[in-house]
Amino acid sequence: MTARMGTARLGPAERAAALTQMGAQELDVVVIGGGVVGAGVALDAATRGLSVGLLEARDFASGTSSRSSKLIHGGLRYLEQLNFDLVREALRERALLLQRIAPHLVRPVPFLLPLTHVGWERPYIGAGLVMYDSLGFSFGSTRGVPGHRHLSRRRALRLAPSLRRTAFSGAVQYWDAQVDDARYVMTMLRTAASYGAHVASRTQVVGFLREGERVTGVRVRDLEAGTEMDVRARQVVNATGVWTDDIQELVGGRGQIHVRASKGIHLVVPRDRIHSLTGIILRTEKSVLFVIPWGRHWIIGTTDTRWDLNRAHPAASRSDIDYVLEHVNEVLSVPLTRDDVEGVYAGLRPLLSGESEETSKLSREHIVTHPVPGLVMVAGGKYTTYRVMAQDAVNAVAHGLDQRVPPSCTDRIPLAGAEGYQALWNARQRLAHSSGLHVARIEHLLQRYGSMVDEVLALIEKDPSLALPLSGADDYLRAEIVYAATHEGARHLNDVLARRTHISIETFHRGLGVVQEAAELLAGPLEWDAERIKREVEYYTKRVEAERLSQEQDTDQEADAIRLGAPDVVPVATPEIA
DSSP states (O other), rough: OOOTOOOOOSSSSHHHHHHHHHHHSOOEEEEEEOOOOHHHHHHHHHHHTTEEEEEEEESSSSSSGSOOOOOEEEOOHHOOOOOOOOHHHHHHHHHHHIIIIIITTTEEEEEEEOOOOSSSHHHHHHHHHHHHHHHHGGGGGOOOOOOOEEHHHHHHHHHHHTTTTTGOOEEEEEEEEOOOOHHHHHOOOOOHHTOOOEESSEEEEEEEEETTTTEEEEEEETTTTTTTEEEEEEEEEEEGGGGGEEEEEEEEEEEEEEEEEEEEEEEEEGGGGOOSSEEEEOOOSSSEEEEEEETTTTEEOOOOOOOOOOOSSSOOOOHHHHHHHHHHHHBBBBOGGGOOOOOOEEEEEEOOOSSOOOGGSSOSEEEEEEEEEEEEEEEEOOOGGGHHHHHHHHHHHHHHSSOOOOOOOGGGGOOTTTTTHHHHHHHHHHHHHHHHHHHHHHHHHHHHHHGEEEHHHHHHHHHHGGGGGEETTEEEEEEHHHHHHHHHHSSHHHHHHIIOOOOHSSEEETTTTTTHHHHHHHHHTTTHHHHHHHHHHHHHHHHHHHHHHHHTSSSSHHHHHTTTTOOOOOOEEEESSO
């Protein structure tokens, strides 16, 4: 029987059961890739009544979907490219996510755009923002965020005292939205599982099953157990982002889609390094640079450079870091230095290849193709429009199935934790009193788990020591580490410190200050012995050391070579494909 909404777990037992189910039946569709698009495809298909399996070679959201700017936005710069349809589509999705699908995970965020040219710039930017706000009203929906407003330099400085007075003449403030990208993917996978989808990480597709020309399933290697199995499916969806071409080669030939990777890096600095009540957006010669409020931190990024090296662990070089610091310091009264940087992360955008060599000009639209019978490929796009990409991919699946498939309904399906979130938020004082936690802790939990907060509190009720914060990362409770393993599919230390939480980028020690405590908390639900705890700690420590050293190198090639010196705790077989 399908689990009650919001109760689907992705613990070790559920992973084993999912693999058993996938091996025992022919599915309607199997999805390759556990990022935001793959998770969206699984949810879309499951809520249309199809039987679904999802396979991810690494951890869920371990690629692009945990290394984004963590924004849900229409893309102001696409207006300059006259791509109104893409902006309208993205703003419609923004409104849906804010108001209906995931109000506990997506929230409005203001941005200040400093103006540097007197005369033409204010009316030009203002006209663009009028259109941006207007497009947000399309399809009869509300924006879900306030409209833009013009500010004098004096009023802008009240909002952002850290801005250097001589760096700008005035400003415009507008609103977009932000999301915990990895947590969103995890919640979507749990939602899909609650509608019957079978979901498993650390499962690598190593081949395709064929009947003549038709693809009839995949050959899967369980990277944890070292075993292989066949998963039969009437349709297979390749939703592997920057690994799209690898999957196509596995099935034979490059095919109709070619994806190029563009690297974007982000810096994380403490909130007190920049005094501002609002986010900031800056125009650079190549793209835009965001200063994004993120709890007790700021996220600053991003870059946009071609990347042809290792796609599993893109490395940020010293040059990348200096580029971001140089550009943000152009408008700050007190410049940031490398000593201010708590964390650094690099991600790859999957861009559809075009004629231009400039990655910033490659297409951010998506494409869905049916290259061979039984196989659907979806690529391109952006995080904000994942749901539309998933809908289009499942429409292609439906076309390949010999049955009537209902239309997509994911625009009306709240994610796990959304139902009842607002009521619990309103009652957070009472919830704090009954749980014994400070109301600030309850707010933190509600904004991460929504109405599933009761599951976290149940762990604390059973073991009161889990109510304590982690000794080296006190934004997070010990219960959250356990919950990541029991409910959210985390199987290794890095899964928890880099994606279920963001301790790896939110602390100067990059997670090394909590690594032993976190490993011991995971040992129970994951059945680790002392030797396994030691091994997990060693792998994580080597990863952090390699990342830090790679960030001292001048070139991508040097940074990549050093980053690859830290082995994965669960290696993926060559060729990389998920």
